[in-house]
Amino acid sequence: MNEIIESVKNLSIGFNSQKGKQISILRNVSTNIKKGETVGIVGESGSGKSTLALAMMGYIKQGLFPLKGECLFKSKDLLKMSSRQLEKIRGRKIAMIPQNAGQALTPNLKIGYQIDEALKLHTDLNKTERDKKISELLNKVRLPSPETMAFRYPHELSGGQQQRVAVAMALAGKPDLLLLDEPTTGLDVTTQAHVLELLRFIAKDTGTSMIYVSHDLGAIAQVSDRIVVMYAGEIVLEGPARKILKEPIHPYTYGLLKSIPKLSLAGLPASMPGSQPQPGSINEGCSFYDRCNLATDNCKKNSPDLEHIKELDTNVRCFNYKELINQNNNLQTSITKKSNNSEANEVLKLKDVSISYAKQKFFDQLLNKISDQNPTVKDINIDIKKGETIALVGESGSGKSTILKSIAGLLKTKDGQIKFENDRILSSDLKMRNPNDLRAIQLIFQNPDESLNPNHTVEQILSQPLKLYFNLSGEELKKNIIDLLKKVRLGEFYMSRYPRQLSGGEKQRVAVARAFAAKPDIILCDEVTSALDVSVQAAVLNLLQQLKEDLGTTYVFVSHDLAVVRAISDRVAVLYQGRLCEIGPSQNVYKFPSHPYTEVLLGAVLEPDPDIKPKLVAEDIVEEKPPEKGCSFQGRCPRKIGDICNSEIPPWQIGENGNAIRCHINIEELASLQQ
């Protein structure tokens, strides 16, 4: 079992900057992949993890080139091979599973045909043998009814099923090494758990070595035997998965693990200061020096080597790792408790809100109404108190962002009312709302790359709401901008920067500052941290919490990440297919009894702990439309009791601790079932 399949030796990969300087993205990376082993490569964006993984299959992105070192696959250097030689290895010996299978599969070819193509290329089987092999492969990746599955088109499959097809295609050539580049990142939580479980099974079953690249320590924890932690193009920590996740002895890994919100803990995780250095900006010393709380003068001048610690079977790149060993580091503590300063009076009420994406028919257009019996979002009743953080949680397609857009006035509601302050009804048409109401409700978007105009400086970006709502100009405008930047902990010198000159976290801070510039009462946060790196996410969450405590703003927080929601919210509303399933104070929603869907979601959350395995219950089915009658979760519910679920809308039941659950099962019975 200890045969080494691929070995990377002193690999450096870099590019030439515009000024002709050589800048390296990977620096002196060495690692070995053993037969049958799953290695997780983890790191934040820009750490060089994907560059390393691609180099391991002999592929280097355009513009990059190897500076030194080699990638030996079965003792042959992949980086020196011709493309002919590589063709023989790729797919047959090393296969890759891409991040987004939906885009990697050809949309107009049937699944079976696409797998057949891979088989034709990589094996010498004849037609009947190949057909047998296809259903064998589809069986292996546990797709339902493999016979008919082969005749389907990719768009007829759910995201998880598409990813399974990608796995089947990769397995077609019986590779020795499987390369997975963030294979579950685009998937819903429940689907992700299923795919990871499948991968773990395949690794055991076939003895294939795997390289699993991800930014998500939760996913890495589920599949890896060994973990490689990358930072700024270097390996900073490498060792057995359990050791790395339980007792990290590098300050970066330690900080990273601490900054991940966990289900078991309410309150905000500690954040790591700063962000990862840009390639080429480090000249001397440790690349983590700026952000490290163990740093000494020695770290500033000298860069540590990767040191092998025999008793722990771990490689670490740090001078002071012993301090972390002695510290008896407890990852569970040091979490800032947040104070709940919500007031009794309600600031926003959603009353029977329904939203439809259906196109208006000509006749309806004349009457200005929407006749859709089964709208995307239906009967949403939520009262939001002043100063509270309410989270809308659900998988993609649950309608959480749709509701947010309606509150902002960007999407017309079909029925129902949105009431703001003292029961004043807000028009569902943006143009009909008065400017003061527009000011009072501000939005922060998921991806700051898209939400900030790339051709505006930070000053221009922040001056827009100030000019629009408060008519500020000149010195006063400038003073306000500086104040805002200070509020989000950015300096005055950021004013003249363009978004492209900022890191991801800094961009999101600017977006936060722009929302607060309007002095809003309510801020709608649409997945504001999901595009950010883990260490930055914690910092942005802390900032949002701080601002809320200082200014008494109300947040409506949309997220698919239950752990993040746990960290920041006071109250949680769980949505499935545009219908509310459960709503209540967050500590109660995370406790049982809960709605079966909440139970499924909670079970699928991946914790960065190899001992906590996700519980898989609900199957992953394509549900394009909410059911016309009955419970919204009837199609996937593991606790379905019978016809009543299909025919009648379940009643609201209030649990003893104040959370409301919409289910046909009696709440006490539900509690005993979920024990």
Place this chain on the structure above:
Amino acid sequence: METNLITEDKQKNKLEKAFEILKTMASKPSGLIGLSIVLFHVVLALLSPYIAPYDYKAISPNTMLLAPSAEHWFGTDSLGRDVFTRTILGGRTALTVTFFGSLIALLWGGLLGIFCGLVGGKIDDVVMRVVDAFLSIPWILAMLLIVSLLGTSTEVLIPALGFFYGKGIVRVARAATHDVIAKDFIVSARARGHSNMSIIWNEIIPNVRDAILVEGAMRWSWMLLGFSSLSFLGFGVSPPTPDWGLMISNARGLMSFAYWSVIAPIVGLSSLIIGINLTADAFAKALGIDRSTKAPV
């Protein structure tokens, strides 16, 4: 505190930025050649009245159809006028008319395209069908109609050319706007309650400007060809004003024995068009609008 990590990309004011773009354009041979040709033509057009050795309208029966010599570098034409003088002066009208024509085309085409892209719906549908209808009319016929009705003065030619060459820009501007409009910063501006005008001015124009400018630069060279065609047909500038299209038209019949009088204006016209095309290409590349994207593997 997050620290400043980017050192290479320093702040620049607008003038420095323009200079930077010019420098990038000139860094490739094709861009340098294009820029030099255009610059040469512009300088020549500005200086030609002062350096022209003869009067461009001086007719003389003694100097009819002379071959190139030390006195008449490019020879003389059928009326005895100096071809060199007329060639260097001939670019002036073409350059001014097409320059201002492209400007007008850019303005109306760009603004209408952005507006249609932003508002969408019925207005967009109607405007785009009208533009399509205009695109299907042979422009030269329409131009001939306009010119024969309103005369061939530059006051008529500039807006007429500007109108006909703006139609294509409408489509480009609309497409570029569609790319931008789905971005969250536009949604954000809408949710804040900015007016359409403010969104166009502040959010859209800075992001589609480059694409439209490049398109305009390409249109300029097409318009030059179109203008010369009009002159060639006798509907451009009126004689005796020197103009390349007109010169080619006049000397056409004598080509077999007095080739010089037709070669000089042809070289002038084609070199300017090539120059503008090369410059527009380099301009597009310098702005990062590269149409030749390669496959990743």
